[in-house]
Amino acid sequence: QVQLVQSGADVKKPGASVKISCKASGYTFTNYYIYWVRQAPGQGLEWMGMINPSGGSTTYAQQLLGRVTLTRDTSTTTAYLDLDSLTSDDTALYYCARSSDRYSGYDYWGQGTLVTVSS
């Protein structure tokens, strides 16, 4: 069965970086795009970026450019989100998700990773 399993919750201080993993199983990793979406407390869903696991090409949300990096390891079928220079505004539940192409809905999601940024 298709699964996206994310790394556990993390607490970071302002200015630090966080790396979240998303381990994919139950399907051919390189055949599906991976997306990252976050939800701050009491807020809606924010699209952060996407990666094509096949070639590694990425697209990022404009407001995160320079702070976010998406990577993948095809040998372990794992996608990663790196977010630098954290502020309290980055406190959120972070999700990875997949779709079969860049125009389709996201049919499977990870369970979410809570990142708390606090001094």
Add this chain to the structure above:
Amino acid sequence: DIQMTQSPSSLSASVGDRVTITCRASQYISTDFNWYQKKPGKAPNLLISAASSLQSGVPSRFSGSGSGTDFTLTINSLQPEDFATYYCQQTYSTPHTFGQGTKLEI
């Protein structure tokens, strides 16, 4: 970026009611459009893709329609488990923007 505007932002209804949520895109997006259900602490669940295609396992009381810029999600005969927040999303171009959400309350 394409802006997605949902209405209403919140909605009160009762079990057995029929409800409709609308979403408008700021520009043409064909049918590259999806609806999700989200419950607190849970990942979003894809209900409808390509504007009107019901995902496998989603009850038939959910339906979607629309194309271009205007889209609708209809839930017939509301069940207790349907009380959640619903989000629309365009996947026509990146960033794949979401609507602000519609909270469906009892």
